[in-house]
Amino acid sequence: MEIVEVMIEAARKAGKILKSGYESNYDIKVKSSSSDLVTSVDIDSQNAIIEVLKKVPDISIMAEESQDKQTDTKRIFYVDPLDGTLNFVHGIPFFGVSIGYWENETPIAGVVYDPLRNELFYGIKGKGAYLNDKRLSARKKELKDSILSTGIPYDRQKIFRTIEETKNILPLVQEVRILGSAALSLCYLAAGRIDGYWEDEIYPWDVAAGIAISTEIGLKITNFDGKRYELKDREIVCTLPKIHGEILKALNFKFA
Known part of the structure; x- marks a missing residue:
């Protein structure tokens, strides 16, 4: 299984957790400020993502809600299990799962999943960027x-x-x-x-x-x-x- 396929599996699994948790009861904690929150849904989503990503050996995982955010390895997954937590808490339907894979400070693959709209964005180095398998392309605008x-x-x-x-x-x-x-x-x-x-x-x-x-x-x-x-x-x-x-x-x- 290619790395991006594992990332997509992880994002979809986490997306189900976000969707089921949206507008339900969950615990909320304040981090650095009143607008910087973490919920029990963030944690559940992150745990689900990490469980799937561990299928790929020898890649570190740096996740937003983890205590340890230091890593000296060259191959890293960057995980935000619930990007848009404040929106989520206030019932604003704009949030998602974000998983990026970088090697030697270079972006190799990215997956972002919006579970409410069922929109899966992903990109692979040298292979293009997609929204639900439709290839995205550049455009010009003033x-x-x-x-x-x-x-x-x-x-x-x-x-x-x-x-x-x-x-x-x-x-x-x-x-x-x-x-x-x-x-x-x-x-x-x-x-x-x-x-x-x-x-x-x-x-x-x-x-x-x-x-x-x-x-x-x-x-x-x-x-x-x-x-x-x-x-x-x-x-x-x-x-x-x-x-x-x-x-x-x-x-x-x-x-x-």
């Missing part, structure tokens, strides 16, 4: 006709910068949305539903899968300095190549 997505940092001190970023970008584009899931934002970008995504406070399990998918259709992915995104970066900009430079320029203002 900046003024573009819709972008961003996210609100858990660190409340960083919110003011995000507000300023949005104020700079809004006059240039058609609209900006806050969707509440980094993984699905990247997949919606790959599918042509939005045209760009940026965020200030991001972690590998949030974006590893989405980057693997987005890379396969030629989207531009950098940090705020315009350098190739690396997993150690806490900021990301992913857009259609044509509009990337203008978005970076709008983001790189002087902020005291």
Whole structure:
């Protein structure tokens, strides 16, 4: 069985847990802030994913809800068992499972599953990106006709910068949305539903899968300095190549 097939099996298994847990009773705990939550559904989903991924030997697993997030191996699964937990808790139907596989800091495969819509996004290095087996392709759009997505940092001190970023970008584009899931934002970008995504406070399990998918259709992915995104970066900009430079320029203002 190929690695991506195992990843899809894990995502679908976890997706069943999310779907059955949605709007049911579950435990909720606060992590770093009032908007950074973890539920018992996150944990159940993560356990199910790890159980399946262990079918593949010699690959480390870095998962959001695990205590140990350090690994020195070169082959790693990055797992977010419930990306969009705050949406999930409030009954907003926009969340999913995210599993990325990287080797030597390079995206090899990504799987993101939205169980409520039964939408499976996946990408494989050199083999393209897909939505439910329909191949996704790049397209062109003018900046003024573009819709972008961003996210609100858990660190409340960083919110003011995000507000300023949005104020700079809004006059240039058609609209900006806050969707509440980094993984699905990247997949919606790959599918042509939005045209760009940026965020200030991001972690590998949030974006590893989405980057693997987005890379396969030629989207531009950098940090705020315009350098190739690396997993150690806490900021990301992913857009259609044509509009990337203008978005970076709008983001790189002087902020005291």
